[in-house]
Amino acid sequence: xxxxxxxxxxxxxxxxxxxxxxxxxxxxxxxxxxxxxxxxxxxxxxxxxxxxxxxxxxxxxxxxxxxxxxxxxxxxxxxxxxxxxxxxxxxxxxxxxxxxxxxxxxxxxxxxxxxxxxxxxxxxxxxxxxxxxxxxxxxxxxxxxxxxxxxxxxxxxxxxxxxxxxxxxxxxxxxxxxxxxxxxxxxxxxxxxxxxxxxxxxxxxxxxxxxxxxxxxxxxxxxxxxxxxxxxxxxxxxxxxxxxxxxxxxxxxxxxxxxxxxxxxxxxxxxxxxxxxxxxxxxxxxxxxxxxxxxxxxxxxxxxxxxxxxxxxxxxxxxxxxxxxxxxxxxxxxxxxxxxxxxxxxxxxxxxxxxxxxxxxxxxxxxxxxxxxxxxxxxxxxxxxxxxxxxxxxxxxxxxxxxxxxxxxxxxxxxxxxxxxxxxxxxxxxxxxxxxxxxxxxxxxxxxxxxxxxxxxxxxxxxxx
Amino acid sequence: xxxxxxxxxxxxxxxxxxxxxxxxxxxxxxxxxxxxxxxxxxxxxxxxxxxxxxxxxxxxxxxxxxxxxxxxxxxxxxxxxxxxxxxxxxxxxxxxxxxxxxxxxxxxxxxxxxxxxxxxxxxxxxxxxxxxxxxxxxxxxxxxxxxxxxxxxxxxxxxxxxxxxxxxxxxxxxxxxxxxxxxxxxxxxxxxxxxxxxxxxxx
Numbered sequence: 144x145x146x147x148x149x150x151x152x153x154x155x156x157x158x159x160x161x162x163x164x165x166x167x168x169x170x171x172x173x174x175x176x177x178x179x180x181x182x183x184x185x186x187x188x189x190x191x192x193x194x195x196x197x198x199x200x201x202x203x204x205x206x207x208x209x210x211x212x213x214x215x216x217x218x219x220x221x222x223x224x225x226x227x228x229x230x231x232x233x234x235x236x237x238x239x240x241x242x243x244x245x246x247x248x249x250x251x252x253x254x255x256x257x258x259x260x261x262x263x264x265x266x267x268x269x270x271x272x273x274x275x276x277x278x279x280x281x282x283x284x285x286x287x288x289x290x291x292x293x294x295x296x297x298x299x300x301x302x303x304x305x306x307x308x309x310x311x312x313x314x315x316x317x318x319x320x321x322x323x324x325x326x327x328x329x330x331x332x333x334x335x336x337x338x339x340x341x342x343x344x345x346x347x348x349x350x351x352x353x354x355x356x357x358x359x360x361x362x363x364x365x366x367x368x369x370x371x372x373x374x375x376x377x378x379x380x381x382x383x384x385x386x387x388x389x390x391x392x393x394x395x396x397x398x399x400x401x402x403x404x405x406x407x408x409x410x411x412x413x414x415x416x417x418x419x420x421x422x423x424x425x426x427x428x429x430x431x432x433x434x435x436x437x438x439x440x441x442x443x444x445x446x447x448x449x450x451x452x453x454x455x456x457x458x459x460x461x462x463x464x465x466x467x468x469x470x471x472x473x474x475x476x477x478x479x480x481x482x483x484x485x486x487x488x489x490x491x492x493x494x495x496x497x498x499x500x501x502x503x504x505x506x507x508x509x510x511x512x513x514x515x516x517x518x519x520x521x522x523x524x525x526x527x528x529x530x531x532x533x534x535x536x537x538x539x540x541x542x543x544x545x546x547x548x549x550x551x552x553x554x555x556x557x558x559x560x561x562x563x564x565x566x567x568x569x570x571x572x573x574x575x576x577x578x579x580x581x582x583x584x585x586x587x588x589x590x591x592x593x594x595x596x597x598x599x600x601x602x603x604x605x606x607x608x
Numbered sequence: 609x610x611x612x613x614x615x616x617x618x619x620x621x622x623x624x625x626x627x628x629x630x631x632x633x634x635x636x637x638x639x640x641x642x643x644x645x646x647x648x649x650x651x652x653x654x655x656x657x658x659x660x661x662x663x664x665x666x667x668x669x670x671x672x673x674x675x676x677x678x679x680x681x682x683x684x685x686x687x688x689x690x691x692x693x694x695x696x697x698x699x700x701x702x703x704x705x706x707x708x709x710x711x712x713x714x715x716x717x718x719x720x721x722x723x724x725x726x727x728x729x730x731x732x733x734x735x736x737x738x739x740x741x742x743x744x745x746x747x748x749x750x751x752x753x754x755x756x757x758x759x760x761x762x763x764x765x766x767x768x769x770x771x772x773x774x775x776x777x778x779x780x781x782x783x784x785x786x787x788x789x790x791x792x793x794x795x796x797x798x799x800x801x802x803x804x805x806x807x808x809x810x811x
Contacts, residue, residue, distance in 0.1 A: 163773050165774075370712060457683060575630040575688060577634055
């Protein structure tokens, strides 16, 4: 029978299907951060259970960590306790932790690929919805709740329902200055934030294959914003090249064995998907969200819609509510929207190529008056690389702040946040009400668009630069 | 986990779509290392004014909805992050049942781990329930998990779908991990094969 990549990974990880219970799926890799794990460790302790495979776990601290003055103790006592609890839990259970002072520290979905911890064909979980990122390697990677974190620690498995399969094919070549971020925002604009519910999405087509590994990570990262359980891209030479030589990648004869296995993973020709969505890359302009849901998105050359543009009553109401929260008038040109703050970073766009393009756009320009621009590398490794390439200096010379790594203003847990009424151009993944600070207004964009907005003080069509 | 019992309870209506986990429990409350005490922060940014007083315009602050155990709400409820703090806050506030036309995947799974029954209704059923609540705020719905039915005050009765094992676990308040550990031989067996097939994952 012809199988999709998802079906191949599912079949090879099925432990058993006991009568009256959900199928039990084996978990190869378990990623952790400080926010969604403490209650799971406590649950294990209370039940007197042990972690089955400590070697399957890689942990970091990212959500609550300050991005400046890292040498000082964390000011917020509750955040400090969460960080200390993570360190204590990892020590007690002998887990591999990249703590706040570790040169490998960074955002979980940035550091895991950097160390080659996730490989094609693996089932990977994390108490974090953006675990979908690792689908870029052809791994089935998805977010779970804290009870499931505890479940995986105790059993190395999870009861799971099989998902439906969706193929999102992006044909043709992406225009210059459009990026993986613009593809995924366009996909979400098309299918909606619930469009992928119950599905695992496989991204394919020329424009997807053409992406770098970093771009594929950006693409899969936001599969969850389309409601999907996971996103996948088939592994190919780029994937193998990226993994080779990294710390947790196989080596020697094991590399050959692994490679032979990985090459069996891509979906069979003519494998059937439950749903197929096709986009044409040539049509994908740089995207800007105008509302409070990632599906409320428009091309930079477009305008903010009017409620009457929506036939669906729910979407019409959502538009009214979003325009009110965002303080935007219908028909405002996207390029007329001003910004006060620019955030470059996050597990979506905190990788080296994101800083390269931002520096390229920023070079010989200054941050506009009244705009604060913050660059937060996804990891110390990204930071170090950017500094070696002189990208930090280009940004600093233009007036950007150059910070230490962390989730930072993507979810604003660490004190980096918008004040009420502030408007951001953000390379992160969610524009929900209050996401970046109560009353803050978020516009999601690519790194190139963010950098251009920092210089202009409003959105600009970077294709015209 | 407490077993889920059939009940007749007040149903509160939040007639909005795409209610995300950042609204259910804003991020500033995710720093705690405990599972309990999140109910007071449920829907914080909608529920309270800047000075900490109740926002009278927010649905759950209506007197008629106090002590509601059933939350009726719009499409794609619980979208966004995987934070289990969202169902913890919902359960801690006092809800044990949600009725919506659709849920985000991770949120839906998380509900069952916390004794919350997320009922999937059709758009028509949801509209009908919302209409009844709107015309009589504070009215009660009857939930029967064994029969998988919801009965409204006007006698409208509809059945809902639910995976049999999820139903069983909720009804008996079963510990998922305990159930999985009953399959420990199967897991051991799988792992032996796994070591043989994928040795690079074990070095």
